[in-house]
Amino acid sequence: MDSIRITGGKRLEGKIPISGAKNSALTLLPCALLTAGKLTLGNLPRLADVDSFGHLLNELGVSTKVSGAKRGGGAKRRMTLQADEIASTVAPYDMVRKMRASILVLGPMLARMGESTVSLPGGCAIGDRPIDLHLKALEAIGAEIELAAGYVKAVAPGGRLSGGDFSFPVVSVGATENALMAAVLAKGRSELFNAAREPEIGDLCNLLVAMGARIAGIGSAHLVIDGVEGLDGCDYDVMPDRIEAGSYACAAGITGGSIELAGARPEDMLAITNGLAAAGLMIEMTGDGMRVTADKPLRPLAISTAPFPGFPTDMQAQFMAMLTVAEGQSFLEETIFENRYMHVPELRRMGAEIEVHGRSAIVKGPSRLTGAQVMATDLRASMSLILAGLAAEGETEVMRVYHLDRGYERLEDKLSAVGATIERVSAG
Template sequence: MDKIIIKGGKRLTGTLPISGAKNAALTLLPCALLTEEPLTLRNLPRLADIDGFQHLLNQFGVSTTIAGSRPQDFGRVMTLQTPRLTNTTAPYELVRKMRASILVLGPLLGRAGEAKVSLPGGCAIGNRPIDLHLKALEAMGAEIELAAGYVRAAAPDGGLPGGDFAFPVVSVGATENALMAAVLANGTTRLDNAAREPEIVDLCNLLVAMGARIENIGESDLTIHGVPRLHGATYRVMADRIEAGSYACAAAITGGDVMLKGANPAEMRATTHALRNAGVNVEESDAGLRVYCDGPLRAVNLSTAPYPGFATDMQAQLMALLCQADGTSVLNETIFENRYMHVPELNRMGAHIETNGRTAVVHGVDRLTGAEVMATDLRASMSLVIAGLAAEGETVVHRLYHLDRGYERLEEKLALVGADIERVGSD
């Protein structure tokens, strides 16, 4: 198994391109199940999760072609087409590795009137039940059965009638599944307390481009008027706000000056606000975000929250940055109950972090030191890379399959701005 070796202490400077968003792409890909016509997605990141989802879609009769691009280029163009659904079962062996696989449930149900999907896997960051997915679909007229580790969903004869559902808590995935099922329903669906993440907006914009009728995009009360069919479209995946925030933390912890080309400042307000409070300079422009740090880092207190709050997917990266801040920071994780698995690894590098339930207290230290560390989940692995960039000596990060799920060619991008980083085989 590969590992990444980082020799810390290098100041990051230059321009770093931001890829298409993983979380958005995994939501846009299953839209190919909703139409017989071609769907072309541009700016699709080269990631293990994207490849895995592509293989899953192939099970249903989706053909996929990738436009020719140079290996050194970031991103790619993929065209997907489903003239006929050949299967409506998502098997355990494909679904178990990736939680986003549950997002085929809504579109299969909407188009075929039935679906059988294995209960999903993914990062072990806490309990993430799919009960809200199922309750939303039931409110739209679906019959749901759980048996032998699978979800079986069926629409009445003639298709889903549509309906109203109020989410008791905000759920991004459940909102996405409900949206994709509702666009082909026979009637109108109203979703209250729906998620407002930019990735939800990206999904709505694609569905509208395919002929869907959706009102109040970007708000928590969505109204979807079902249409008889959708057509194909060509669409560009939004920039990855979590990747951009991660590299912003990397630039700041090294006292660097990096232009994050293609980042969308409007979608990153909570992240840039936290960075500025921590003493990091952030300049917005049409080209992206310039992030530089020319003074000491400051401690901050914050809690994760659904959008437009501070994203749980940025918590680990910001924690790594705050390890070198003056003073004591307090972070509260309100989304997942098991998202501090990176703390022991950061402490191995000389950090001083204490946890109590969902609260982490980060005491800033003068320096971090290189060590061998183990990635425990996707964002935790990035926090170790960020810490390694600032640490004295050599840091070795193991279990790179986590990083490869969410960061497109990370070591190449960091090398572009001056990091001393390489990927090597384990032996």
């Protein structure tokens, strides 16, 4: 099993290209199930999760052709998908167990084929993430749902969803995405209230519109979808990854460095940039993104995660690592998931002073971080350990980096290019 080895203490400076967004790519890929036409997605990140989703789509009858996929190259990856025929409407456990995003084939397959059977999903163990809102939203727009033997079976009576209205009791990104993809081929109008507003939802809406869908209210919490008879293929670029950009911004912060985030879209990450600025980092807009510079000691913060446009839960671990070197006491509150502090014991092994009280954490800084062998527990926790290793004295080895490979493209190459001493070590 691979690990990543870092010799810390280097100030990072230079340019990092930001890849296409993982969380968007995994939402756009299943749109191929909605049409017999060719769907080409550009700026697609080379990630384990993207590859796994591609394999799942292959099992369902979607052909995939990839170009620009060399790991060390600079060419942006493109994938052309075509589902002229759906070979199976069953997404089996062996494929779905690898990641939770697999549940996103449920809505589009149901919309096009009138039925869909999907295994209950797996993914990061960061707390209870039930899919009940996915199912309730699909029922509201005409589906009949049955749960049996670890599978969800959804059927559209008469072969096509009717459309309908649903108000989410709490904001759910995945359930909003599934409902959107199901509603675009329904007979009538669907309205989604209290829908998620994440930029990735906007990216999905924009792709669906480019394919011929009729969606109003894009970017708002009230989405109106008028179903159409069919959708066409198109050529579409995945949005830049705001979480990757925020993570590398934290790398500049924790090392006292200056990094240009080429391709980042600042308008999608205001809560992140506001947090960085409040911590004392300087944010400069560039012609192709932004530059983040730490030219003074970091200040402590009080952060509470929240649905967009609030502070993203996917950035909590990275900010926590950065705040271990801030001068003072920081307070973090995790409101989205109940088990997202699994990185704390590993950061403590490196010298961080962190106290956890339920969903709250207190970070006392500045800590003197020292290298250690640490274990990654989930995707964003893994990045927090990389960040701590960049600032630590001595050598840090991060184990179980398959978590990192799910969400960060060419991480070692990108960090090496800005001055980090980092390498991947393959197990013999």
